Amino acid sequence: MPLKARRKTTIYNIAQKARSSPSAVSSALNGTWKKRRLKEETVERILRIAREEGYTANLQARGLRKAKSGLAGLILPNHENRFFAELSETFALESQARGHCPAIVHAGRDVEVQLQALRDLLSYAVDFVFIAGATDPDGLARLCRDAHLPHVFVDQPCAQAPSVVADNRAAAAALTETLLEDMAPSDPDDPGSWLYLLGGEETSSATVERVRGFRAQMQASGFLYSEDQIIACGYDPVRATDALGRLHRDLGRLPGGLFVNSIDCFEGVVRYLAQVPEAETKRTQFGCFDHDPLATLLRVPLRMVRQRSDVMIAEAFRQLDAGAQGGSLLQVPCELL
Amino acid sequence: MPLKARRKTTIYNIAQKARSSPSAVSSALNGTWKKRRLKEETVERILRIAREEGYTANLQARGLRKAKSGLAGLILPNHENRFFAELSETFALESQARGHCPAIVHAGRDVEVQLQALRDLLSYAVDFVFIAGATDPDGLARLCRDAHLPHVFVDQPCAQAPSVVADNRAAAAALTETLLEDMAPSDPDDPGSWLYLLGGEETSSATVERVRGFRAQMQASGFLYSEDQIIACGYDPVRATDALGRLHRDLGRLPGGLFVNSIDCFEGVVRYLAQVPEAETKRTQFGCFDHDPLATLLRVPLRMVRQRSDVMIAEAFRQLDAGAQGGSLLQVPCELL
DNA sequence: TACCGTTGCTCAATCGGTTGAGCAACGCTT
């Protein structure tokens, strides 16, 4: 028992008590003792003492020597999205399972802040980094390459590096198709009966892909009548509330269908719906690109897409393990609920 | 520009290029150069070269030398609660703002796993640790004390250490009071008209406090007729669904009021409600101890309590700054929505 | 000329774990 643990026990302390050397202690503790031909008896003595003293390795020292840290880095924008929260949790659990300690940095959407976050992680000598929602993927990728830091882009891809993203286009197409099936048939002459897409930033590749999927499916079905059917008002709930209000006023009714581009926008949408007579909200077919368990239970016709953050993280680790280097793009299918 | 950054630049590289010594470089970089009487001119030369070489300090080396790491530890149970997700985000942002890198570990509810998580953080020489949802607070506190590691317990208090928790009892009482006001008056002879509390673990101090607040308020108002009004079925949504189903069957109706003990249970509750005729769900007054923006918009009479994870983290940091040592309990008021 | 204080730096130890090199002792062969 560490009766008076002034300082933390080190291999030097243990070596003294075990009448042996720091190197012996080191190799006994990390399992290289067979390669270093220590007697099993010696090893056991060392291990016993280490246990008695409550020894824990100083990972900074080890990291310094091995130029590794056991840290796993994740760069995230500031959780503007529940999807990122799920992503970070999955990442944390999976890193731990693989013997790494997760270091999760929130870096917002600003290019400079993201770069600085990456530099910070480099300072900590993280063993690898996943980057989600990169604003300037190429700049970040260059920094990683210069530092020989294994990296995988998630959610927002990078042409120069391994990337894992949701198959936004296919999922958007599938959601669109389902909404069209569930809606009352669109009347080309009545904009109130059409399907609209609401929310998203044209600068984000996720939105671009989703719009592309939406557009493709709408054209294939012959229901795209106007560019006004695509309203990319950003991800902010307040903006979504406003945009829906304007649409409602212009149409004189809620549209026949509404494809909401993220759970955050959806929050704005639902907030608007709260002040619309309940019966009217039930005539619109809603779709949301993102998933929330509670949303299932709003008494409104609703389809949701779930991005498989668990699969994405798993695939990202697979890329790491495979030592992926150049640009590669893996698209993970989404779930339609 | 780091044209061929084989290895990362160190103070030794910079010292060479600046025709000076590592010590000079070190003190130029970390601002102690005035105390060490370096010429301003020298300092500028060093800084310029450091900038050109894209120098970043090796924090492992620094940490090893200074017996500090710049890491901030947080131990969490496995996000069974959205509250913890919010807590971890706030923690991450606040740590970063204070110049620390957050290291967040998910350790579940198991005593041994939590202890091991703490030992891991000790190995990384974290500068301090916040512990949320501790199963064995005393054991964890002892480990921290032995290692001289500043620590604050959050959510689940520890008698031997500084603790910051939500004022569960007061908030539960307030929520109970509001529910009673909003409900149709209880009839002592009709259990269907009563207010019930659903969910929570009797082993968690949060539940104990909430039940205490509920009970006190119910007694004060004269509406506690039976111990059956308190149904602590755990935090699992499925259990909540089942428990509510049983209650519904026994009463022959939904109860007059339902105090749901956490957002997770609430998910189970809402899942059950989905199969109940909508009109009937509107006759029950619901309360949820925890908050979700989407839940506001379920078309059901609902009050929610929001635990101020931001305030709790801020207070925890304040305890750290004050160098709090022994047992102290800070209760942060909740918000009633 | 001897002494002192100041200025502007450098030296070298240190943090704790890792690891290639090497050494002593022993048994065995020739």
Place this chain on the structure above:
DNA sequence: AAGCGTTGCTCAACCGATTGAGCAACGGTA
């Protein structure tokens, strides 16, 4: 008795930043 392989360990350099101690040069004073 010399040579060799094996066993079981220890030595010491190293990772990169920090920091107390100390040194050389210079100007000024006695």
